[in-house]
Each structure stands twice: as structure tokens, then as C-alpha cells.
Amino acid sequence: MTKRLLMIDDDPDFVSGIKAILDTGGFEVDVAYNPKDGLAALQTKQYDLLLLDIMMGRGAEGIMIARKLRKDARLRELPVLILTGMREQIAFLFPGEPIHPRFVEIDELVEKPVEPKLLLEKVNSLIAAAETKKAGRK
Numbered sequence: 285m286t287k288r289l290l291m292i293d294d295d296p297d298f299v300s301g302i303k304a305i306l307d308t309g310g311f312e313v314d315v316a317y318n319p320k321d322g323l324a325a326l327q328t329k330q331y332d333l334l335l336l337d338i339m340m341g342r343g344a345e346g347i348m349i350a351r352k353l354r355k356d357a358r359l360r361e362l363p364v365l366i367l368t369g370m371r372e373q374i375a376f377l378f379p380g381e382p383i384h385p386r387f388v389e390i391d392e393l394v395e396k397p398v399e400p401k402l403l404l405e406k407v408n409s410l411i412a413a414a415e416t417k418k419a420g421r422k
Contacts, residue, residue, distance in 0.1 A: 287411055288312045292322030293337035305400045319345045326359055332411050338368040363410035369396035
């Protein structure tokens, strides 16, 4: 079954590049170019993964979305892949190290520019991990 992804990012050029990679990976990709549209899409459709940019609009609006997701019972389990070029500015210390626990809970972080093979690996592994988690609860 085709996996459906939502990408929330305000950079149309970056979005089209990432969407092309994901399309070749066999994913169905919806795009929202701002947090408001992204949250609306999350409320109306089921997704297998969210790709989220941190720096949008007036600042780190992606963080606000990630925090909202974690407070929503239906969306809390949705795996989130953060795509950002701003790691130093948002208190990420080292790749692979735990981030500040009160900052925001995410599943993975990939820095822009994104390597296509790495992107597909991360997306597939996050979806697989979420499905395993779900199956374990049934």
C-alpha cells in the first residue's frame, strides 16, 4: 500500500526537489507551504509521516507544529522527520545526540541539503518503526 507523506516547508524550490525524490521512492506526497495549511491537512487526512521544516514564517514555526502534534492524541504517534539548515540556531548540539528534552520531541533530524538516498532511508525506517510500534500495541 502506498504511504502518504505530508511535507510542510515554505521553500518551493526545496519542496519540489524533495517531492521528486519521494515520488521516485513510491510515496504519495502532499505539500503545505505554511504551518496553517499544514495543520489543516493533518486534521483532515491520515499520513504515515510528516516532513517538517523548522524555520518558516516569522521564525521557528515548525517547532510550534511539532509541539502541537505531541499534544494531539490522534497525531502523537505520527513520525516526524525534521528537515533544517539551521541546526546550530535551534539548540541541536550533535547529530545523533539526544536533544534538550523540553525542546521538542521529534523522531529524526536531517540537515539541508538532503542526500536523496539518506532521505529515503530515513523515511522508510521511521515509517517501519511506527508500524512496528502500532502492531505491538494491538
